[in-house]
Amino acid sequence: MKREDISFEEAMEQLEKITARLEEGDVPLEEALKEYKRGMELSALCHSKLKKAETELAKLVTNDGDQPFLLDGEDA
Secondary structure (H helix, E strand, C coil): CCHHHCCHHHHHHHHHHHHHHHHHCCCCHHHHHHHHHHHHHHHHHHHHHHHHHHHHHHHHHCCCCCCCCCCCCCCC
Protein backbone atom coordinates (compact mmCIF):
# COMPACT_ATOMS: atom_id res chain seq x y z
CA MET A 1 0.00 0.00 0.00
CA LYS A 2 1.34 3.41 -0.97
CA ARG A 3 1.60 5.98 1.78
CA GLU A 4 -0.92 8.18 -0.03
CA ASP A 5 -3.47 5.37 0.12
CA ILE A 6 -3.82 5.51 3.89
CA SER A 7 -6.80 7.33 5.30
CA PHE A 8 -6.60 10.63 7.12
CA GLU A 9 -7.47 8.86 10.37
CA GLU A 10 -4.73 6.25 9.90
CA ALA A 11 -2.19 8.94 9.11
CA MET A 12 -3.18 10.90 12.21
CA GLU A 13 -2.93 7.79 14.38
CA GLN A 14 0.56 7.04 13.07
CA LEU A 15 1.57 10.67 13.54
CA GLU A 16 0.35 10.62 17.15
CA LYS A 17 2.37 7.45 17.85
CA ILE A 18 5.50 8.97 16.33
CA THR A 19 5.02 12.18 18.32
CA ALA A 20 4.56 10.28 21.58
CA ARG A 21 7.63 8.14 20.90
CA LEU A 22 9.81 11.14 20.10
CA GLU A 23 8.54 13.03 23.15
CA GLU A 24 9.72 10.17 25.38
CA GLY A 25 13.25 11.11 24.38
CA ASP A 26 14.84 7.67 24.53
CA VAL A 27 14.93 7.05 20.77
CA PRO A 28 18.41 6.68 19.26
CA LEU A 29 19.39 9.64 17.07
CA GLU A 30 19.33 7.82 13.72
CA GLU A 31 15.93 6.32 14.48
CA ALA A 32 14.64 9.65 15.75
CA LEU A 33 15.60 11.28 12.46
CA LYS A 34 13.77 8.58 10.50
CA GLU A 35 10.71 8.94 12.73
CA TYR A 36 10.80 12.72 12.40
CA LYS A 37 10.99 12.46 8.61
CA ARG A 38 8.07 10.02 8.56
CA GLY A 39 6.12 12.34 10.84
CA MET A 40 6.69 15.26 8.46
CA GLU A 41 5.51 13.11 5.53
CA LEU A 42 2.37 12.15 7.46
CA SER A 43 1.77 15.76 8.42
CA ALA A 44 2.01 16.83 4.77
CA LEU A 45 -0.31 13.99 3.76
CA CYS A 46 -2.89 15.04 6.36
CA HIS A 47 -2.65 18.65 5.23
CA SER A 48 -3.16 17.58 1.62
CA LYS A 49 -6.19 15.46 2.50
CA LEU A 50 -7.72 18.32 4.52
CA LYS A 51 -7.14 20.77 1.67
CA LYS A 52 -8.80 18.37 -0.77
CA ALA A 53 -11.78 17.93 1.57
CA GLU A 54 -12.04 21.71 1.93
CA THR A 55 -12.10 22.12 -1.86
CA GLU A 56 -14.78 19.44 -2.23
CA LEU A 57 -16.85 21.03 0.51
CA ALA A 58 -16.57 24.44 -1.15
CA LYS A 59 -17.85 22.91 -4.39
CA LEU A 60 -20.81 21.38 -2.57
CA VAL A 61 -21.63 24.63 -0.86
CA THR A 62 -21.50 26.49 -4.17
CA ASN A 63 -23.30 23.87 -6.31
CA ASP A 64 -20.11 22.59 -7.98
CA GLY A 65 -18.77 26.10 -8.34
CA ASP A 66 -21.59 27.43 -10.53
CA GLN A 67 -23.45 29.59 -8.05
CA PRO A 68 -23.88 29.98 -4.30
CA PHE A 69 -25.79 27.18 -2.65
CA LEU A 70 -29.17 28.32 -1.38
CA LEU A 71 -31.59 26.48 0.85
CA ASP A 72 -35.18 26.30 -0.26
CA GLY A 73 -36.83 29.68 0.25
CA GLU A 74 -33.58 31.67 0.51
CA ASP A 75 -32.82 34.65 -1.70
CA ALA A 76 -29.48 35.21 -3.40
